[in-house]
Amino acid sequence: MPQTATGRRLLSLYRHLFQQFGPQHWWPARSRFEVIVGAILTQNTAWTNVEKAIAALRVARLLNPRGINTVPQERLASLIRSAGYYNMKAERLKHFTHFLLIRYGGSVQRMFRGKRPGLREELLTISGIGEETADSILLYAGDRPIFVVDAYTRRVLERHGLIAANTSYGEIQRLFMTHLPADPALFNEYHALLVAVGKIYCRRTPHCESCPLRCDLPNDSPLLPRPQEVIAFHEGVH
Ligand code: SF4
Incomplete structure (x- = not known):
């Protein structure tokens, strides 16, 4: 792929992040189905809460498509309580496993077989599965070269002037997928690293001074x- 200036810049950001944080080992799961369950449960919650919910499903021997499909929804909701929004997420897990059973006989392997291009659209027809969740499933469970865009991705790119405030999910995704090689391993690691920098440095109030992406900001960046603030800080004047 011929490298564009944007591609070179995106790769440079990636390298700085990788140098700082190293491999993130995403997605932590024992099976592809577990990745999918995690992708649904992690909506609007911290991963530590998802881990507890997944552990509860495993102990109850329900961490499989048939188990989730047949367990009463109230019991499912109580098992995943730690993940928050548990009634809604129980319903979403039910919707997904119903889809998987009806369409693919309950087999995640069959769902991903053949790399069919229409799978993303199929996933998006499932109630409660939006673009970020569908793309997480495709990338992390299906090893498809598709970039996952989340709030951290948007924040970092916007602060670095790579996108405007109202840029759509699809446009942000295309930015990565047009300018970077279609490599699932790269997209996997890149997304995980953006989450890492977002959690540690690129918070609501950014901590650019010590951030590994500081070098990509212009010196006159308002961030x-x-x-004089630095001098005042070092002199203890606050
Ligand atoms: S904290 Fe600052 S330097 Fe780091 S990613 Fe955010 S805007 Fe960029």
Whole structure:
């Protein structure tokens, strides 16, 4: 693939992140089905809460398509309580496993077989599965070269002037997928690293001074402390 200036910049950001944080080992799961369950449960919650919910499903021997499909929804909701929004997420898990059983006989392997291009659209027809969840399933469970866009991705790119405030999910995704090689391993690691920098540095109030992506900001960026602020800080004047 001929490299564009944007591609070079995106790769440079990636390298800085990788150098700082190293491999993130995403997605932590024992099976592809578990990845999918995690992708649904992680909506609007921290991963530690998802881990507890998945552990509860495993102990109850329900971490499989038939188990989730047949267990009463109230019991499912109580088992995944730690993940938050448990009634809604129980319903979403039910919707997904119903889809998997009807369409693919309950087999995740069969769902991903053949790399059919229409799978993303199929997943998006399932109630409660939006673009980020569908793409997480395709990338992390299906090893498809598709970029996952989340709130951290949007925030970092916007602060670095790579996108405008109202850029759509699809446009952000195309930015990565047009300018980077179609490599699932790269997309996997890149997304995980953006989450890492978002959690540690690129928070609501950014901590650019010590961030590994500081070098990509122009020196006059309003996100960086002004020189007199730095001097005042070092002199203990606050
Ligand atoms: S904290 Fe600052 S330097 Fe780091 S990613 Fe966010 S905007 Fe960029």
